[in-house]
Amino acid sequence: MHKVVIIxxxxxxxxxxxxxxxxxxxxxxxxxxxxxxxxxxxxGGQLMITSEVENYPGFPEGxxxxxxxxxxxxxxxxxxxxxxxxxxxxxxFSGFPLRLRVGDEWIETATVILATGANARWLGIPSEQxxxxxxxxxxxxxxxxxxxxxxxxxxxxxxxxxxxxxxxTRFARKVTLVHRRDAFRASKIMAERALxxxxxxxxxxxxxxxxxxxxxxxxxxxxKSTVDGTVRERACQGVFIAxxxxxxxxxxxxxxxxxxxxxxxxxxxxxTSVKGVFAAGDVADSRYRQAISAAGMGxxxxxxxxxxxxxxxxxxLLKH
Numbered sequence: 468m469h470k471v472v473i474i475x476x477x478x479x480x481x482x483x484x485x486x487x488x489x490x491x492x493x494x495x496x497x498x499x500x501x502x503x504x505x506x507x508x509x510x511g512g513q514l515m516i517t518s519e520v521e522n523y524p525g526f527p528e529g530x531x532x533x534x535x536x537x538x539x540x541x542x543x544x545x546x547x548x549x550x551x552x553x554x555x556x557x558x559x560f561s562g563f564p565l566r567l568r569v570g571d572e573w574i575e576t577a578t579v580i581l582a583t584g585a586n587a588r589w590l591g592i593p594s595e596q597x598x599x600x601x602x603x604x605x606x607x608x609x610x611x612x613x614x615x616x617x618x619x620x621x622x623x624x625x626x627x628x629x630x631x632x633x634x635x636t637r638f639a640r641k642v643t644l645v646h647r648r649d650a651f652r653a654s655k656i657m658a659e660r661a662l663x664x665x666x667x668x669x670x671x672x673x674x675x676x677x678x679x680x681x682x683x684x685x686x687x688x689x690x691k692s693t694v695d696g697t698v699r700e701r702a703c704q705g706v707f708i709a710x711x712x713x714x715x716x717x718x719x720x721x722x723x724x725x726x727x728x729x730x731x732x733x734x735x736x737x738x739t740s741v742k743g744v745f746a747a748g749d750v751a752d753s754r755y756r757q758a759i760s761a762a763g764m765g766x767x768x769x770x771x772x773x774x775x776x777x778x779x780x781x782x783x784l785l786k787h
Contacts, residue, residue: 475582477512479748481539482765488546500554511536512584518600578772583715585749594678602685607631619705628709636666737768
């Protein structure tokens, strides 16, 4: 029986691996792959599609997302963590030890750290992916500073979209909210704040039909009316998609408590509703969704798991 298994290899999972490996717990990290539902849990998480990270401490010149992932992985491996490029396909948290299925193999472990992350919801148009990280982003906090004195658009009508739009006014010359309806879904106070901001305007009853560009970066969009279907072009240099995130928790449904939106419900610190099962990063954090906050939660989950393992050893459930 293993002492620690970590599911996920973004900043939360890899930081948990560093801490548990340094504690000589010999963690196994399942980095990702296709789940039975057809979803892809990407090894390295959202950082793997982030071209430039400028807000992670310790990198004054910035670092690419993939490089940050790889350096963190190497740091964990230096202390003895074992990494497998497979996805956990099924879990059984009904008793002790906890059980995980990878392919035809069932693995037993005393503790599990869930760090499977969350994926941004996209519009689903080819041009959006063509210009991802070249003018199209799903994180204003991450990328807003790259759009100083430029015109940008934010897609969405909920609190997240309006928060992103307000944040972007610190950098952008003009921020246009594109919303498919004629009223925001956001809270009244957020809506009033956005509508009163002189740097924000709104394209009501519209969706982005296509992202336009010169092959290197975004130059504008085609807006399609949800009322009469007419299409027109509008210039901009950036597009931020703010229509929500989907946590990678499908295999945990019915196994641990989740919120209605799919995020993992934490009972105390990083402990889930099942003893020995901990969660860290975006899979349990619908608010911050930053690499540094995910890494911090990974550290916390590792320490929580270590303390529980000490209890198990004193109770005679584990060998030293």
